[in-house]
Amino acid sequence: MTCNLSHYIIGIDGGGSGCRAALSDSDGVRIGEATGGAANFTTNPELAIKSVLEAAQEAAKSADIELDTLSHCVAHVGLAGILNASGAARMAAALPFRQVNVTDDRPTSTVGALGTEDGLLAAIGTGAFVAIQKNGAARFFGGWGFQISDHGSGAWLGRAAMERCLNVCDGLEPGSVLSNQVLTEFHNDPVEMVSFAKAAAPSDFAALAPMVIKAGAKSDALGRSIMTEGARFINSCIGKADLGESDIVCLTGGIGPHYAPYLDDRAKSLVRPAKGTALDGALMLAKAASENMECAG
Amino acid sequence: MTCNLSHYIIGIDGGGSGCRAALSDSDGVRIGEATGGAANFTTNPELAIKSVLEAAQEAAKSADIELDTLSHCVAHVGLAGILNASGAARMAAALPFRQVNVTDDRPTSTVGALGTEDGLLAAIGTGAFVAIQKNGAARFFGGWGFQISDHGSGAWLGRAAMERCLNVCDGLEPGSVLSNQVLTEFHNDPVEMVSFAKAAAPSDFAALAPMVIKAGAKSDALGRSIMTEGARFINSCIGKADLGESDIVCLTGGIGPHYAPYLDDRAKSLVRPAKGTALDGALMLAKAASENMECAG
Numbered sequence: 001m002t003c004n005l006s007h008y009i010i011g012i013d014g015g016g017s018g019c020r021a022a023l024s025d026s027d028g029v030r031i032g033e034a035t036g037g038a039a040n041f042t043t044n045p046e047l048a049i050k051s052v053l054e055a056a057q058e059a060a061k062s063a064d065i066e067l068d069t070l071s072h073c074v075a076h077v078g079l080a081g082i083l084n085a086s087g088a089a090r091m092a093a094a095l096p097f098r099q100v101n102v103t104d105d106r107p108t109s110t111v112g113a114l115g116t117e118d119g120l121l122a123a124i125g126t127g128a129f130v131a132i133q134k135n136g137a138a139r140f141f142g143g144w145g146f147q148i149s150d151h152g153s154g155a156w157l158g159r160a161a162m163e164r165c166l167n168v169c170d171g172l173e174p175g176s177v178l179s180n181q182v183l184t185e186f187h188n189d190p191v192e193m194v195s196f197a198k199a200a201a202p203s204d205f206a207a208l209a210p211m212v213i214k215a216g217a218k219s220d221a222l223g224r225s226i227m228t229e230g231a232r233f234i235n236s237c238i239g240k241a242d243l244g245e246s247d248i249v250c251l252t253g254g255i256g257p258h259y260a261p262y263l264d265d266r267a268k269s270l271v272r273p274a275k276g277t278a279l280d281g282a283l284m285l286a287k288a289a290s291e292n293m294e295c296a297g
Numbered sequence: 298m299t300c301n302l303s304h305y306i307i308g309i310d311g312g313g314s315g316c317r318a319a320l321s322d323s324d325g326v327r328i329g330e331a332t333g334g335a336a337n338f339t340t341n342p343e344l345a346i347k348s349v350l351e352a353a354q355e356a357a358k359s360a361d362i363e364l365d366t367l368s369h370c371v372a373h374v375g376l377a378g379i380l381n382a383s384g385a386a387r388m389a390a391a392l393p394f395r396q397v398n399v400t401d402d403r404p405t406s407t408v409g410a411l412g413t414e415d416g417l418l419a420a421i422g423t424g425a426f427v428a429i430q431k432n433g434a435a436r437f438f439g440g441w442g443f444q445i446s447d448h449g450s451g452a453w454l455g456r457a458a459m460e461r462c463l464n465v466c467d468g469l470e471p472g473s474v475l476s477n478q479v480l481t482e483f484h485n486d487p488v489e490m491v492s493f494a495k496a497a498a499p500s501d502f503a504a505l506a507p508m509v510i511k512a513g514a515k516s517d518a519l520g521r522s523i524m525t526e527g528a529r530f531i532n533s534c535i536g537k538a539d540l541g542e543s544d545i546v547c548l549t550g551g552i553g554p555h556y557a558p559y560l561d562d563r564a565k566s567l568v569r570p571a572k573g574t575a576l577d578g579a580l581m582l583a584k585a586a587s588e589n590m591e592c593a594g
Contacts, residue, residue, distance in 0.1 A: 083488045083491070084488055139468075140467070141467045141468075141469060142463075142467065144463050144487055144490070144491050145491050145494065145495065147456070147491075147494035147495060147497070148456060148459040148460045148463060148490060148491070148494040149460060149463050149491075151460075159444070159445060162445040163445045163446065163448075166439075166441050166445060166446050170437070170438045170439065171436075171438075171537065172438060172533055172534070172537065190441055191380045191381055193441070193445060194380070194441050194442050194444075194445070194446075197442065197444035197445040198442065198444060200444070236469055237469070240468065240469065
């Protein structure tokens with residue numbers, strides 16, 4: 001049952017580096033868009049709320065819509081750092097929309113990339129998660145953070161490269177062009193590597209990932225070995241996906257697409273470009289919620 | 298050429314939790330011993346110097362020797378956190394001994410465990426390193442710290458257990474008694490695991506290692522798998538050691554001895570108890586230096 005009271009639909013995608021809002025009319029025509037400040041809910045909930053609100057208001061302004069119209073909107077907000085139901089509820093309560101669903105950014109990324117199709121998304125940037133979507137429902141793997149998860153992520157690749165290079169220093173495995181490159185970055189000094197690693201944030205480790213990716217593409221033995229091990233997590237998820245011939249596989253994020261050559265053969269042939277972004281996904285989820293919404297009062 | 302001017306020999310072993318000094322006469326008879334404060338040189342060099350000095354003085358007192366006699370001593374100081382030559386030189390310059398060698402604690406641990414015999418030491422506690430000793434010279438592997446090294450250490454085992462348990466939560470691998478135990482520690486809440494991991498020091502992760510060790514010993518599939526993967530580093534070093542039939546293998550530290558069942562077959566049969574501690578090793582190295590010292594002035 002569709003609800004004519006909801007004229008507008010709003011999707012919001014946010015994370016540590018900023019947030020984006022998109023507004024569409026009830027026909028799904030996008031009429032406004034805006035960006036806002038940092039919106040990782042775990043890092044800073046107050047700031048996340050402020051940034052999301054401002055982005056929504058800016059999107060309304062860009063569409064020449066009165067701000068109080070937002071109270072008629074159906075919204076979906078997908079934010080990094082929404083870890084549990086209480087975080088989602090706190091975020092939702094602070095927003096002025098007629099109806100709002102708040103999730104982490106995995107559902108929005110998945111719907112954005114796969115649309116309504118069945119398949120698998122491997123979203124691999126500094127962090128990493130995989131989603132399997134089937135009949136409109138998604139199941140998620142990984143994404144629990146650098147320390148105990150995110151196998152194959154950019155941060156994981158950089159850290160793994162450093163570990164393997166120390167093995168080279170210790171004479172435990174043969175060196176390569178890649179190990180020479182990485183060790184040169186640290187002036188061939190393991191002590192400098194140790195100091196770096198102790199203070200390194202995931203993004204610092206991830207800064208080394210492009211070297212590993214390039215080395216792997218050039219068949220450098222060490223680079224290929226690290227990329228193959230990084231792909232193990234994705235391939236393990238593919239093993240759970242039971243992919244059909246019409247299913248699609250999307251590799252997104254700064255690192256994701258570079259894993260294509262390392263995927264299991266079956267999955268390789270199913271790789272397609274992502275249909276859209278997490279912002280597109282948020283808007284699609286808001287539209288779906290609007291269409292499912294029962295008209296009240 | 299032995300030097301009769303050096304009547305006393307002193308060995309010192311130190312780390313973050315304290316330091317120990319042992320004094321012997323020129324015949325190698327131990328006549329004094331003492332303990333002192335924290336002495337990790339990287340963490341706090343001034344404190345390390347103070348702790349080492351006090352331990353040496355207390356050892357002299359316990360042997361009823363005048364403090365200024367220390368200036369005739371030949372000493373070996375082995376400290377955690379001595380990362381390079383400049384650290385060793387700074388420590389040495391602050392000490393009153395006639396002659397002093399300052400190293401990290403790997404050489405002292407190795408000589409302490411193996412004595413003068415050829416063989417391999419796997420010293421596995423919260424951290425981990427391996428030494429191969431041959432003809433009186435040692436070669437070291439690992440020990441570069443939790444972030445990019447210390448494969449198989451207690452911290453590594455605990456972290457690996459958490460990663461594998463998240464795989465169980467995600468349905469990527471089957472659960473076991475061990476995963477139930479670990480997940481119960483975190484109230485079956487992955488978000489609690491993530492929070493713990495973000496703030497955890499290596500020793501916090503290492504606190505989970507005994508569960509893994511026990512599970513491995515009871516043939517829990519997950520526990521055995523983690524222990525087998527942890528042993529990969531040690532076995533890799535064993536592969537480099539070219540062990541002879543008369544060589545010995547020592548497993549020390551809180552975790553080391555538990556790896557015995559996971560060693561390559563050849564190494565398994567060579568496992569012997571450590572001959573002594575890092576303090577014994579420091580004293581042996583000081584005695585050797587004294588015997589090699591040329592008499593001056």
